[in-house]
Amino acid sequence: MSIDLQTVKKIASLSRISVTDAEAEAMVPELNNILGWVEQLGEVDVTGVEPMTAVIPNHQRLRDDVITDGNVRDKVLANAPQAEHGFFAVPKVIE
């Protein structure tokens, strides 16, 4: 299947990346090239194969449900583009 300009714009929107019309146009053949190439995976017989989620056998560790850190508000905010009154600040979300 191949993707068109509308699809590229939709993917960009889902990715939260703004693109100009010219950028989106340029991406159509680029993304089609890559997606066309990965589509060869469709020819592999995967009957009865479980999808792999972990490469090296490991167990899910659990720890005691206790507080292990905290009181680092200023460190957490140290790199924020805009921090006010101990919070991350963003443009108005609700009118």
Add this chain to the structure above:
Amino acid sequence: MTNLTDLTVAEIRDGFRAGDFSAREVAEGFNANVAAAKALNAFIVETPEKALAAADAADKAKATGETLGALAGVPIGMKDLFCTEGTQTTAASHMLEGFVPTYESTVSGKLWAAGAGMLGKLNLDQFAMGSSNETSYYGSVISPWRRNDGGNAALAPGGSSGGSSSAISARLCPAATGTDTGGSIRQPAAFTGISGIKPTYGRCSRFGIVAFASSLDQAGPMARTVRDNAILLETMSGFDPKDSTSLDLAVPQWEANLSSDLKGKKVGIPKEYRPDGLNAEISAMWDRGIEWLKDAGAEVVEVSLPHTQYALPTYYIIAPAEASSNLARYDGVRYGQRDLPDGAGLQDMYAATRAAGFGPEVKRRIMIGTYVLSAGFYDAYYTQAQKVRALIARDFELAFEKCDLLLTPTAPSASFALGEKQADPLAMYLNDVFTVPASLAGLPAMAIPGGLDAAGLPIGLQVIGKALDEQTVLNASLAIEERAGFTARPDKWW
């Protein structure tokens, strides 16, 4: 007197302990080399004061008879993908320009605790996405190597750990950290005539490493000798409760157990790694490698990894899918750049921030990942890729019933000129054809230089081992190193 910056990690460690030279002399030597090598663009940030501080601490500890750390007196380079407390960490992106972590990555913290000093933060492909170091926001890294044709074409140091590979081969540091998601330690090592090992997935903690594709990302060392890699890997490895995929296993004594005697070992040669049209010099180097391992006592058998051809397309679904999730955190709110157009709302701010903060290759991969994870396409792309990944891992399991390790080329060619492959993303992706399969299976794999091609550029070999068997990988690499006698180094032009 010996030039201290020509020494290996082991020689620096031992010479410092023996009192042949001070740690400060070593740090000053490397600081001078770093300062004089701006033309290579290997460092994003230089930290000579940190290298000196660690050296002075080592000299003082030695003078007062304190116990010395495993890397006391050894300065190293740190790939700028590892968060370093108080020192800018960018992942070579505009997005994280000015980001100064308030915490230390586990791997870098272990290295400093062992006495190593930091020479600086090394350039890389943006968010570790690339095979030539051309996607860095801070400019391409230049390889110190040049073709012997008299031209001065700037060559790629490989990627994504291209600052590391360039700096080590130019003697700006004796060793450095790298990270490897699909070949980002091994391919740059091969391009610059050095060695580097990606350990088994889970050996090195991922805590504090800027995430690319979490099921594949592994840290590892890069250096000029196998012994140096063993020394660094011992310090970098170990269980970390802060990484849910960290392996809770003791760290083996890889250096003490180094042995190039391969009697009783079987080396598998995967026939699928020799496709029609494989570069003749790469093919000949592989044949030489086979003879070297036979000479070291190993028996050679042919094996088959039938799903090899599907490894790259599998990788280019799984890695972008994971990247699209991991990079969702760059939203202009908590850290990094923010682009807020006049009158823009929150959603517009996200989209504008990410458009301005990410480079073209990063955007491309985020969008591919978003597409293959989107409703209606998830099963056809992502689930199918996870299933093929299981088959690729099974290929290795079956092969390892017949052999103890595999020998293959590392990269399909020697280094290429900057700009040569940038126009076609697919051509660039093919660089990782020999390194990606071991990444998908989480296996330890090492790149080791073998010789120079007709153009005077390094080409090398890759050793792949069973999960957790880094020792055999290191030992076979040592056998190659001893027989290859690779002493070539780039002529200084920078």
